[in-house]
Each structure stands twice: as C-alpha cells, then as structure tokens.
Amino acid sequence: MEAKDKNKAKGFKLKDLLKNKYALIILAVGVLLILIPNSGGERKKESTDSEIEIPAFTLSREEERLQKQLSKIKGAGRVSVLLSVSGSVQRQLAESGEETLVISASGGEQVVDIYYVNPEYTGAVIVCDGAQSAQVRLEITRAVCAFTGLTSVQVMVIAMA
Known part of the structure; x- marks a missing residue:
C-alpha cells in the first residue's frame, strides 16, 4: 500500500502539472515578471551612477x-x-589642498562637485x-x-x- 502511495505521489505531481497547463503558464509568467524588473533596474542604476547630473539653470x-x-x-x-x-552656472569643485579630488565611476574618473552656483x-x-x-x-x-x-x-x- 505504501508503494502505491509513492507512485500516486509521483504521478500526482507530473499529471497535475500537465493537466493544469494554465497554472504552469501563470507560474512561468510570475517567475519572469519577478526576474525582469530586477535585471532592468540594475542596468539603469549602473548608467546613472556613472553620470553626475548637472543642475539645469535656464x-x-x-x-x-x-x-x-x-x-x-x-x-x-x-x-x-x-x-x-x-x-x-559655476561649478565649485571639491579640493584637498591643491589637488582636485576624483572618484571612479564605472572605470572612469570624474570630478567631485561640492555645489553649483x-x-x-x-x-x-x-x-x-x-x-x-x-x-x-x-x-x-x-x-x-x-x-x-x-x-x-x-x-x-x-x-x-
């Protein structure tokens, strides 16, 4: 009887997944939706980290x-x-003594701004x-x-x- 229950349990998973195609599709779409925003957000973050925004005065x-x-x-x-x-518009730079400080942003260097005038x-x-x-x-x-x-x-x- 226990062997029958094990076979039934194995068959239950496979048969139910094949029978419930809609549940399988919904599950796959859910996983994709979870993964897609995270990968897109990371790309967006990388591009904005390397660019220092200049305040716009017109x-x-x-x-x-x-x-x-x-x-x-x-x-x-x-x-x-x-x-x-x-x-x-004037950019005031962060200075340490006579040297201008720089930061590494995505492999490049950029000047550290204190503020804009x-x-x-x-x-x-x-x-x-x-x-x-x-x-x-x-x-x-x-x-x-x-x-x-x-x-x-x-x-x-x-x-x-």
Missing part, C-alpha cells in the same frame, strides 16, 4: 516661472518678464496690464525681489501697451 525657464506667479497677482493682468543675469540676477523688467495701479506695481516689485534677491531699485514695472 534663464527662460526662470522667467516663465516668475511670469506664471506674477500673472496670479490681483489686477496684474497679462505679464511679460525679462530678467538679466551676470555670468553663468547659479548666475546672479542684475535686473528685472516687468511689463503688465495692471502697472497703472501703484498697489499692483508694489506687489509685483515685492514678488520679483523675493524671487530674485534683487532690490526694488533693480526692478522696473511698466504698463503694457
């Missing part, structure tokens, strides 16, 4: 961001923004529909000063034609 993007906020000010109406800056704002011209109102001019000037770090003397708010 004057047009900053003007657009400021324009969107200024147009929300009550009474401002349509708004156009022109910002001026001095210089460009964005260009300094030197002035702003804002043209808007509501510039006839002293209150609107004041609020726009304050917002521009807060956004850029400029003084009110460096900000011109002019009525739109």
Whole structure:
C-alpha cells in the first residue's frame, strides 16, 4: 500500500502539472515578471551612477516661472518678464589642498562637485496690464525681489501697451 502511495505521489505531481497547463503558464509568467524588473533596474542604476547630473539653470525657464506667479497677482493682468543675469552656472569643485579630488565611476574618473552656483540676477523688467495701479506695481516689485534677491531699485514695472 505504501508503494502505491509513492507512485500516486509521483504521478500526482507530473499529471497535475500537465493537466493544469494554465497554472504552469501563470507560474512561468510570475517567475519572469519577478526576474525582469530586477535585471532592468540594475542596468539603469549602473548608467546613472556613472553620470553626475548637472543642475539645469535656464534663464527662460526662470522667467516663465516668475511670469506664471506674477500673472496670479490681483489686477496684474497679462505679464511679460525679462530678467538679466551676470555670468553663468559655476561649478565649485571639491579640493584637498591643491589637488582636485576624483572618484571612479564605472572605470572612469570624474570630478567631485561640492555645489553649483547659479548666475546672479542684475535686473528685472516687468511689463503688465495692471502697472497703472501703484498697489499692483508694489506687489509685483515685492514678488520679483523675493524671487530674485534683487532690490526694488533693480526692478522696473511698466504698463503694457
């Protein structure tokens, strides 16, 4: 009787797997889904480790961001923004004495950055529909000063034609 149970157990596994093709297919797909994301994620990680991202500063993007906020000010109406800056994005390097430190990234060497310095704002011209109102001019000037770090003397708010 025990021999019959052993044969039945062996036959049970093979027969059930062959009979339940759907279960076998689902099991195979499950295993594949588990393995595929891990291998893809590792490749992605390797490529990003070797590349040091540089923070993007574009004057047009900053003007657009400021324009969107200024147009929300009550009474401002349509708004156009022109910002001026001095210089460009500067990269400050990690230095040890007189030598620049480097790190190995995927077999290559790259400079270790401490931080990036964005260009300094030197002035702003804002043209808007509501510039006839002293209150609107004041609020726009304050917002521009807060956004850029400029003084009110460096900000011109002019009525739109």
